[in-house]
Amino acid sequence: MVSEEPGPRSDGPAAAHSRSGSCPASIRLFANLGLTAAGRLGGHLEAGPAMVSLRRAPVAHAGAPTNAHSPASRAGSRAGRPTGTVELDFVHDTLSEGRPYRMLTVVDNWSRSSPVLEAGFRMSGELVGRVLDRVLGDRPGPRSITVDHGTEFQSRALEDWAYRRGVPLDFIRPGKPVENAFIESFNGRLRDECLNVHQFASLAEAQVIIEAWRVDDNTRRPHRSLGHLTPSEFVRQRQEEQITEEVVCSP
Numbered sequence: 001m002v003s004e005e006p007g008p009r010s011d012g013p014a015a016a017h018s019r020s021g022s023c024p025a026s027i028r029l030f031a032n033l034g035l036t037a038a039g040r041l042g043g044h045l046e047a048g049p050a051m052v053s054l055r056r057a058p059v060a061h062a063g064a065p066t067n068a069h070s071p072a073s074r075a076g077s078r079a080g081r082p083t084g085t086v087e088l089d090f091v092h093d094t095l096s097e098g099r100p101y102r103m104l105t106v107v108d109n110w111s112r113s114s115p116v117l118e119a120g121f122r123m124s125g126e127l128v129g130r131v132l133d134r135v136l137g138d139r140p141g142p143r144s145i146t147v148d149h150g151t152e153f154q155s156r157a158l159e160d161w162a163y164r165r166g167v168p169l170d171f172i173r174p175g176k177p178v179e180n181a182f183i184e185s186f187n188g189r190l191r192d193e194c195l196n197v198h199q200f201a202s203l204a205e206a207q208v209i210i211e212a213w214r215v216d217d218n219t220r221r222p223h224r225s226l227g228h229l230t231p232s233e234f235v236r237q238r239q240e241e242q243i244t245e246e247v248v249c250s251p
Helices: 071-079 125-136 156-165 177-195 203-220 231-249
Strands: 028-030 035-037 085-094 100-108 117-120 144-147 169-171
Touching: 085 177, 100 125, 100 177, 100 203, 117 125, 117 203, 125 156, 144 177, 156 169, 177 203, 203 231
Parallel strands: 085 144, 144 169
Antiparallel strands: 028 035, 085 100, 100 117
């Protein structure tokens, strides 16, 4: 797992019940969502042979293959323009009465922000698509979405959504969660700081507290990999730099 070594936050969200234990091309940022769209490379993201595209076929690309999950590739994306790559996963938990529920987690690799956390008793590929549509609105989708081989992510409903949006689904290799390292790290913080701290009486209460934690994580937690900025500060800074570059480069 990649260690982000995020800095400490100040006061977090209020607790519920305690549980024991050259002139660059313009970059469009979804600042208020944390998602990015840096343009699509012919509808595919360059990746190594292990990656699989939306149509479940090896990604074709010219020249030597580049592993999109390699440390060098990830480090390069920090210094340059956003990769437009988003990672999805599911986290499991139970309510105080013992009823299990699941949560869709979403992380933008470029800004380390989470645009949405969706809790529910039943999850499906169709629901995942609806949640992403709600987040994106009429804006373009990310350049690619990285997922594991969970049933929802391999469903026809999500494949249809990805095809309609023009977003490739890149599947990690089975048994290799390190290839989804950013969201694995995020999920660990979510469990340690929120799910293990609160005991939710209902799904509605869980959604409210989890959303408060998400906003707090996006706006008050600095990351070393972002130059010790919070995700929101990082996005805002890059937007201001982009505006400056466009003014300087304008005729």
